[in-house]
Structure formats: C-alpha cells, structure tokens
Amino acid sequence: MAAGSFTSAGIDSKRQRALPVPRAIADMKTFTPDSSIASDVIPSANYGDRNKGRLPDMILLHYTGMPDVEGAIAQLCTAGTDVSAHYIVLEDGRIVQSVPESKRAWHAGVSFWAGEEDINSCSIGVEIINRGHDWGYPDFPLRQVAAVIALCRGIMLRRNVPPHRVLAHSDVAPARKKDPGEKFPWHSLANSGVGHWVQPAPIVRGETLKLGSISDDVAGLQTALARYGYQVPNHGKYDGPTMEVVTAFQRHFRPARVDGIADHSTMSTLHALLATLPADATPTQVAAQ
16 A cells, blocks of 8 residues: 555545655555544655554644645654644544554653653554644634544544543643644533633632742642643742743633633632543643752
8 A cells, every 4th residue: 555545434535635745765664543534655664563562542633844745744744843733623523643643652741640751652652734833824614623523432432531631732742832722622622522621710800820930839739730631840939831831821721811820710710620530531740849
C-alpha cells in the first residue's frame, strides 16, 4: 500500500489537493492505520518504542503552527527534524496517520502532567493543521473539528483514554507552548464526550491574584492546579511559572480572557473541574519548589 493511497470517505475527491508527501520518505515502508477514518498514511521517520512498555492513556492535541500544510507534513515526517505525531488532521477533515499508535511519537517535548514527565510514552499525539499564533491564528474549520472529534472518540475507545486525559500541548508545557490555543473549541469536543469541561464561570469584577501576590490564597491556587495535573510550584508566591500555568489553564478552560491573572472566574472554573473529576482520577503531588 503506497503512502497516501487511501481515499477520504464523504469528501469530494475532485476538490481535494494531493497530499504533499516529502520526497525523502516517499519510499518508506508504510503500515495499516489504527483508525478506520484515517484517509492517508504518510509514515514518519521519527519515532521509537514507548519506555518500559507504557501503554498510552492520554491524547495530546497540538496545532502545527506553520504557514502551510506542506511544510508541516515535511517537518513531522522527515528524518532529522526530531518531531512527529501519530496523526495529522487537515483543514478539509482528512486524517493522516504518520506513526503507529503502539510507537512513541516525538510531539510533547519537555513536559509534565499528573506526576509523569515522559508524556510521549503515555500519549497519542494529534497535530491539527493551523498556522497558529505566529501566523495569524485562523479559526478551526467545522469539518476539521468534526474530524478531530471522530478521531479522538475512536482512540478513547481503543486505548481506554478517560475524558480528563484529553489535553492541550499548552497544558503539559505551559512555559513553552500555546497550542492548540484559545480558539480551539474544547466545548464542542466535550459535547461529544471528548475531554473534560465545565461551563466557565462568568467574568466579574472582584479581587484577583496576579504576578507578585504572596498569600495563602496563592498557595491554595497552586495546590488546586497541581491536583488537576499541572506542574506548578507551591510556595504561596504568584511568580512567573505560576502565571504561565494559569495562562495555560485559561487557554483551555476559560478562553474568554487569557491574561494569566487568577480572577474569580478562573478559580471558580478550576474548582468546578476538580469537583467533576472522576473518583478514580489519580491526584498528583505538588511539584517540588
């Protein structure tokens, strides 16, 4: 089966652009896709074995953050770039698989969630074609979002991924990453059973915690964020790393205002999420100071 040989169901093939298969990998050995809705296989040269036989129980969503799909696929699939993902979701809804789910793709980088540092070994990486914040950050087309939902639902069933383990790249690497960002419709995914979500608390006037604040309330905020899974210090000072984590939390769960300031809306939304976590969700320890 040649790379890129599948035909997408439900999409007029006459309107499709041929997928850009990087020349350097055009002759690589392909594989049978894990997902029945993957329309194409473009094998990546960048992957390895999951450490200690770790089975994936997380889905990590990204955007590609590049100006065009050709460059994004080349970056994710060509040897020497040291990056890859299991799936790439195009703007027209086509889904490309590049790494078998059994293998460890290189998509998370230096990251942390709920006590784990090797996020690549415990996750399935999904790259969503979008230019990102540095290139105008367009909206995610409805067809693309629908494809992400369908893909994630299948992965969740195959891999027994709980909804609260469907996360953003920015959640696990808040100091480095913004993707998939505040425009990504997490509420739409949650309506289809993908991801953990509560209706964000309304933004109102009131006291806030912000950079430089030192108090027991800051320590309580840090403890709550760590309980949810974020890597955050616990010393009662609202420092730069704390602000980065709050910003990442807002991008995912309270996207109406992303400013890194912990207002009543941010904190109420966080506590509502904690209250609705399943009983078997494993709490994390607070990160070391």
